[in-house]
Amino acid sequence: MHDVKSRRIALFLLVLALVVTIIGIIIELQRYLLPFILRSGQEITTQPMTNKITTTTTYRQMPEDVIKRYLSAVSPELRSTTIDVLYLYTNRSFTVLQESVYISAGSWKLVRFNYSYPLIYEVTICVTGNCIGKCDVEAEVLDENYSLVRYFGRVNYLRENLTVLLTLERYSSAPTSRYYLKLDNSYSLFTSKTVHITIRAYVLADLVLNDKMFKIIAIASWVSENIRYISDPYKLEYVASPIETLRIKAGDCDDFAVLLASMYRAVGIRSAVGLIDTRSMDADHGTALVALERMELDEFEKALEKYSVIFGYKTWDCISYFSRDGIVWVIVDPLMSYNRQTPWCVKHEPYYLVKLIEP
DSSP states (O other): OHHHHHHHHHHHHHHHHHHHHHHHHHHHHHHHHHHHHHHHHEEEEEOTTSOOEEEEEOOOOOHHHHHHHHHHOOOHHHHHHHHHHHHHTSSEEEEEEEEEEEEOTTOEEEEEEEEETTOEEEEEEEEESSOSSOOOEEEEEEOTTOOEEEEEEEESEEEEEOOOOOOHHHHHHOSEEEEEEEEEOTTOSSOOEEEEEEEEEEEOHHHHTTOHHHHHHHHHHHHHHHOEEOOOSTTOOOOOOHHHHHHHTEEOHHHHHHHHHHHHHHTTOOEEEEEEESSSSSOOEEEEEEEEEHHHHHHHHHHHHHTHHHHOOSOOOOOOEEEETTEEEEEEOTTTSSSTTOTTOOOOSOOEEEEEEOO
């Protein structure tokens, strides 16, 4: 009996030791695997103004799902920021032309300038020379057919609103028109004169904020100038929200695309994110796409020309786009564009649209 009892006690102790060992192994495994569980299934967030760290369970989402979610939700903060961006380019003036013209006695000259609706123009003329008495020239504005549009008379110094009111029919066919400032010194038989000319353009918010083309150009220009490239966190496919990208003023191609498309959608412009193949392999790049009707493409090109004085780019004859189901999707890609001033001009090859993401 004593031997049986001893064996039972020994067996019990053996089982107890085995259980304790298994529990210890489980505890060690949990300590080792917990960080990986948190990274794959949870998002760690820090509450504002405190040091408290909380964990919020999230589901693993494909980047496409994340992009759709960002595009479909426009926050008041994003809309407010986008409107502020548009206002940055309004209620300002820009020098369109500044030059000095020498006019011999008994002659006249034409000075060409472009007028673009809906900008407001102001001309300043100052005449100098070795004159006996008042130094002046006869000044007038001619249209592209050399017909008289406005007559200023003989002027020594002039500062005048040069805006030419166009009819709606003429604006729709030619929003940017060529004009000439005629400076006539033919009545002076002996005195040559120098005419100093400055033409400035004023951008009034009330005239441009509802122009779809102005909004496309302004948002693209601002993002190109103010957001910088930075790669994703190490070994993590991460798509930042538009608000996060605005706050840190940096992101990778996906972040640029989501930010641009979200800003366009915030002010009523249809836009999407395109997944692009730039290596003839698979989608490896993201870009913003803006939807235009085919008839609007020509309007966009004309807008690029007339607003070039505001945004400072020198060329407007390059527009990159995809066509799908009758819609022209204009590419807005600061990172792959020919230069950062013209993010709608992409010359990289290959550049294939693999998928269009739109809510």
